[in-house]
Amino acid sequence: xxxxxxxxxxxxxxxxxxxxxxxxxxxxxxxxxxxxxxxxxxxxxxxxxxxxxxxxxxxxxxxxxxxxxxxxxxxxxxxxxxxxxxxxxxxxxxxxxxxxxxxxxxxxxxxxxxxxxxxxxxxxxxxxxxxxxxxxxxxxxxxxxxxxxxxxxxxxxxxxxxxxxxxxxxxxxxxxxxxxxxxxxxxxxxxxxxxxxxxxxxxxxxxxxxxxxxxxxxxxxxxxxxxxxxxxxxxxxxxxxx
Numbered sequence: 587x588x589x590x591x592x593x594x595x596x597x598x599x600x601x602x603x604x605x606x607x608x609x610x611x612x613x614x615x616x617x618x619x620x621x622x623x624x625x626x627x628x629x630x631x632x633x634x635x636x637x638x639x640x641x642x643x644x645x646x647x648x649x650x651x652x653x654x655x656x657x658x659x660x661x662x663x664x665x666x667x668x669x670x671x672x673x674x675x676x677x678x679x680x681x682x683x684x685x686x687x688x689x690x691x692x693x694x695x696x697x698x699x700x701x702x703x704x705x706x707x708x709x710x711x712x713x714x715x716x717x718x719x720x721x722x723x724x725x726x727x728x729x730x731x732x733x734x735x736x737x738x739x740x741x742x743x744x745x746x747x748x749x750x751x752x753x754x755x756x757x758x759x760x761x762x763x764x765x766x767x768x769x770x771x772x773x774x775x776x777x778x779x780x781x782x783x784x785x786x787x788x789x790x791x792x793x794x795x796x797x798x799x800x801x802x803x804x805x806x807x808x809x810x811x812x813x814x815x816x817x818x819x820x821x822x823x824x825x826x827x828x
């Protein structure tokens with residue numbers, strides 16, 4: 587059964603896509619919407635949070651919620667700055683779509699120089715190298731490479747990489763929360779190898795995201811590089827002046 591807040595989110599999103607609310611329009615307040623949908627404010631707030639993540643609305647402090655630039659229905663916000671962005675691809679997008687993975691390769695290798703530098707490892711200390719194709723609603727959306735410190739996670743089950751959440755598995759194995767993520771986003775194009783994995787033509791535009799993820803004690807455990815289809819993801823930046 588679909589959660590009530592997802593039903594509400596979809597209802598409001600449909601209204602935006604059908605242009606019942608125009609770009610720039612102020613939408614009813616959370617109190618008004620909670621009454622309209624006969625739900626608690628907490629349920630309504632969860633729905634609005636997902637809409638904000640997906641880029642359909644934006645909040646203006648002291649003024650309310652407004653319809654932002656309407657995205658195509660199959661485009662997702664990448665690294666939107668929400669707390670879910672540090673929890674991994676599966677958990678970040680699980681409320682928006684069906685997320686699955688296809689494992690391409692996984693093996694233990696000596697850490698390459700750039701990985702050792704990013705994770706603070708000694709030269710050639712072993713890491714898990716993992717390459718996966720990440721799927722949204724059964725459509726290949728990105729290729730993700732991860733290098734994970736073997737000293738922190740000694741064994742990673744294939745089932746976790748194909749059917750579960752790697753970051754949830756790591757939190758359970760370490761007993762620590764994942765708290766920090768920093769990344770760099772660059773424009774690039776897909777080469778022949780990556781394009782073949784996504785079943786798209788070579789030379790298609792890409793959003794390349796490299797980043798380091800850390801546990802709550804500040805220990806870096808994962809250096810990752812994701813190659814995202816630019817027709818499936820957009821980047822949202824927000825800035826509030828003084």
